[in-house]
Amino acid sequence: MLLVLSEDHKEHLxxxxxxxxxxxxxxxxxxxxxxxxxxxxxxxxxxxxxxxVPVEMVQHGVEGLMFLMTESSKHMISEVDFLDSVLxxxxxxxxxxxxxxxxxxxxxxIRSILSQLPSNLPAYHxxxxxxxxxxxxxxVREQVIPMLTMHLLLTKGSDSSSKILQTDPSTLLHLIxxxxxxxxxxxxxxxxxxxxxxx
Amino acid sequence: MELSESVQRGLQSLAxxxxxxxxxxxVLVDVSFRSLLSSHGDPxxxxxxxxxxxxxxxxxxxxTAATTFILExxxxxxxxxxxxxxxxxxxxxxxxxxxxxHMKNGQVDKVNEPFYSISLKxxxxxxxxxxxxxxxxxxxxxxxxxLKDAAKSVEKASQM
Numbered sequence: 001m002l003l004v005l006s007e008d009h010k011e012h013l014x015x016x017x018x019x020x021x022x023x024x025x026x027x028x029x030x031x032x033x034x035x036x037x038x039x040x041x042x043x044x045x046x047x048x049x050x051x052x053v054p055v056e057m058v059q060h061g062v063e064g065l066m067f068l069m070t071e072s073s074k075h076m077i078s079e080v081d082f083l084d085s086v087l088x089x090x091x092x093x094x095x096x097x098x099x100x101x102x103x104x105x106x107x108x109x110i111r112s113i114l115s116q117l118p119s120n121l122p123a124y125h126x127x128x129x130x131x132x133x134x135x136x137x138x139x140v141r142e143q144v145i146p147m148l149t150m151h152l153l154l155t156k157g158s159d160s161s162s163k164i165l166q167t168d169p170s171t172l173l174h175l176i177x178x179x180x181x182x183x184x185x186x187x188x189x190x191x192x193x194x195x196x197x198x199x
Numbered sequence: 200m201e202l203s204e205s206v207q208r209g210l211q212s213l214a215x216x217x218x219x220x221x222x223x224x225x226v227l228v229d230v231s232f233r234s235l236l237s238s239h240g241d242p243x244x245x246x247x248x249x250x251x252x253x254x255x256x257x258x259x260x261x262x263t264a265a266t267t268f269i270l271e272x273x274x275x276x277x278x279x280x281x282x283x284x285x286x287x288x289x290x291x292x293x294x295x296x297x298x299x300x301h302m303k304n305g306q307v308d309k310v311n312e313p314f315y316s317i318s319l320k321x322x323x324x325x326x327x328x329x330x331x332x333x334x335x336x337x338x339x340x341x342x343x344x345x346l347k348d349a350a351k352s353v354e355k356a357s358q359m
């Protein structure tokens with residue numbers, strides 16, 4: 001699949017052929033650092049001063065590179081498609097190769113960063129359990145009531161929540177058989193066919 | 200609802216079966232309500248036959264604690280859940296699940312991973328509460344493994 005770059009985006013990237021290839025590599029490094037850690041405006045000012053160009057130009061150039069990298073990683077585009085997509089920018093061969101290398105070296109890292117963006121469902125983290133037996137209470141003596149207490153840990157983005165729950169042995173057995181049926185569902189031919197064919 | 204130390208201690212003593220048996224507990228509760236409802240303070244309110252066996256100082260402490268507690272609850276218009284002195288964690292009664300295939304989301308394309316959505320149906324003092332979460336197949340296997348360990352330990356304990 002080809003990336004379609006907007007006019008603004010092309011304009012921002014138009015800055016790149018005007019500088020040394022070494023500078024482009026440096027911008028690439030900065031762009032990746034920003035994807036990893038967030039942008040830092042001071043770096044734009046420093047670079048702009050050294051190159052004698054307005055700060056905005058540097059900022060747009062780096063942001064344009066960031067966007068190019070994240071869009072390409074998001075769609076997992078192939079080498080050929082990447083080169084075809086940047087062809088439209090009219091850069092020279094060397095510049096195209098620099099961009100391609102940047103993409104190939106970092107796309108899986110960028111993808112894993114993108115996939116950590118907060119999801120809206122809490123996810124299982126771990127479960128701890130404890131078996132207690134109630135022997136007596138104020139109203140009834142000589143009881144034998146087994147109780148399973150569970151500590152369920154869930155994470156949602158970077159927050160984690162913990163829940164304390166209880167259940168009795170017969171419900172526990174019911175939970176186990178229901179969840180084993182859930183696991184078995186992955187092994188049916190229907191599930192396998194879908195997993196195989198949607199890639 | 201917050202209760203002072205002395206009120207808590209008084210109530211705890213009231214709950215102690217070695218100080219108050221079934222009938223004296225009932226009588227003290229009745230007497231406490233009656234003290235609050237009658238228009239005059241009755242100095243003989245604690246002179247009940249069932250309460251004669253109990254240490255008189257302890258009796259007065261418990262009576263005071265009980266009446267303070269009742270007043271506090273009424274003042275706050277407390278409902279059943281606020282008053283519960285012994286709370287229990289929610290009890291799980293059922294689980295439902297869904298197997299889904301995550302294809303893409305707003306940030307990443309071509310995710311192509313299966314995942315489970317699990318919903319634990321539980322009940323907490325009358326009201327039902329659902330706990331929902333997602334997990335991968337490996338995590339579900341981990342969860343089921345732990346539940347099976349728990350079931351095995353229940354079985355072993357029942358054979359002792």
